[in-house]
Amino acid sequence: MQRIKFIDKMAQGKVSRRDMLKSAGAFGVGALALPNFAYGAEPLTVMEWAGYDDATYYKPFADKQGTPNFSIFSSEEEALAKILAGYAADIMHPCNDTVGRFVSAGLVTPLDTARLSHWNDIFPILKTIEGVLDNGNIVMAPADWGNSSIAYRPDLVSEAFKADPSWSIFFDDSYKGRVSMQDNAFAIIIGLMVSGKTYDEVYNISGDALAAAAKEWGVKAIDNSRFMWTSASEVQQALASGEIVAAYAWNDLVKNLHADGVPVEYARPKEGLFTWFCGLTLLNSGKGDQAAAYDFIDAWLSPETGKYLIESLGYGHANQKSFAAADPAAVAAMGITDPISMMESSIVFRPLSDEVQVEQARVWGETKALKL
């Protein structure tokens, strides 16, 4: 992601005085120009993942209405807690496995798809994927999709791993302190998959089985991880320096590190590669103008945004036209560009019931706390 890259470069001292001044200037000009866009209603407030606050991702909106207010979150549960505590946001960017939490909390306004000009170009399969529909209402406009897998340094891992990549690297004592999992209860599920279970068997594990799995696999993942990452730039820097040799990662990390000339590969683990589908949800807590909110969502669905997602992050996009618009080389580098075949060849994250979600988060928190 652009912003993170700039910060990395700054940290490494690679930014020239001119670039620095240019960025500083752009920031200053942006800050000055902001009030000009304020019109009538309150400005839009959008809850986003770090990096997605870059104007390139919603250019058609930015051109007309400027920059909305952003609130950056690192996990959907954190965003949910913030909204429940009274934070007024208009738009949230959850994923198909987490949007249900917002629906059950009564925070979501169903989308009127007729107000989205790009809706007809969306891959039909994405319109009916688990989580997008709630009682026949569209609660999330699918926008970006990508994978979760292992990013590793081919120069620093064993040949055996390269020949047959497996999630077991996170539980292997010979890699102790040289890997990093994401800070998420999902580490327990992956552990169970390493033990031979399938994702569908264990994704909604709870009760005593969960407690036992946490003791066996959760503790191991925590012990072996150098740190449990919460920010993508943190894990990116650690892989670049060689501090860690493998990490749970999204596609953009590989793309970013390649751009910096770091040798890094994205594995297709034998237990499976995960696919996530994320999108934009209209919240009922917002104070902004609803027409502006629809414009913002529509901008995210535009082929321009898709082209940028594909070319700069290596992510997929929900709009079929994005793939035609993007650089063919970038599309080819992605491997699979069709969400249907992607879903068939990988494991799609599935939503959890509220109780199980809360329980898994609690057990994960306790498991981490007990580590010395």
Next chain:
Amino acid sequence: MSYKTTAKAGPRRDLAILRKRLAGYGLLSPALILMITMLALPIMALVTLSFWTQNGFELDRSFTLANYWKMIKPSADPTVWFGIPFYLDYPVPAILMIKSLTMSLVATIAVITLAYPMAYFLAFRVTRNKAAWIILMTIPFWTSYLLRVFSWKIMLGFNGAINSGLIYVGLIDAPLEFLLYNPTAVTITLAHAWVAFAVLPIYVSLEKIDRSLLEAASDLGDSRWRRFRRITLPLSMPGTLAASLLVFIPTVGDYVTPELVGGTGGTMIGSLVQKMFMSLNNAPMGAAISITMMAVITLLVLIFLTLVGYWRMRARRA
């Protein structure tokens, strides 16, 4: 007549007293209002919240001690942490409290050990430009706390200053990995970040010591060490004690330092409270944990102060 004058003088005097009182409260009021709105009310809200329970997305507002009971509910099956068995059903808060208290205690001792010589130097050796020296020692305060923690990350990191330096000198081949992401890193960072807070109170109490007492001790044959132990150290105790409380109390609940340099093993009680309020979506439990932590710290400080008072009394009698 006389009846009338007393009747007149009475209320007038009352009025004068009232006015004086009002003036007193008026002078106090900015601080008082601030204390009530920014400290007393939030704590009251926290206490109230801790007696409620979270039920899914809803807050159950009926009074209950369930949150507190959960923290001390015994269990026959112990959870072993660091060799200590905890016979608790939900041992996480207890364990993290003990861990946080231990880490803060170590950090406090480190801070005092670092700050005392600095303050001593300032009080007894520096004769000119004292103000300049004091300003120099407070320079770390000129940057934000977050930046100071981050700079420790750069110092202790895999490619950090210490590792690169040692590799350059040729003492080690591969970077040392035990420097960052563990409780030691948290303690080092805390110790550095709070030293400047401790120097000033210790300096003030050292500065106040009557130099003629030191001369008398030397004249009567005390060695330097004995003089320090019998005169300087006891007389600087008030400042040193104040400094240790000043460091100990805030560091126990620190959140940002363990979050940034603590890694998987360096979590403290503050992280748990944050998780309760945010990702675990159980604000009442978080409130109960913070209230308990507050009570535990208060209790420890009271015990500490009582012991100090007792020692003093005994020393005076002897």
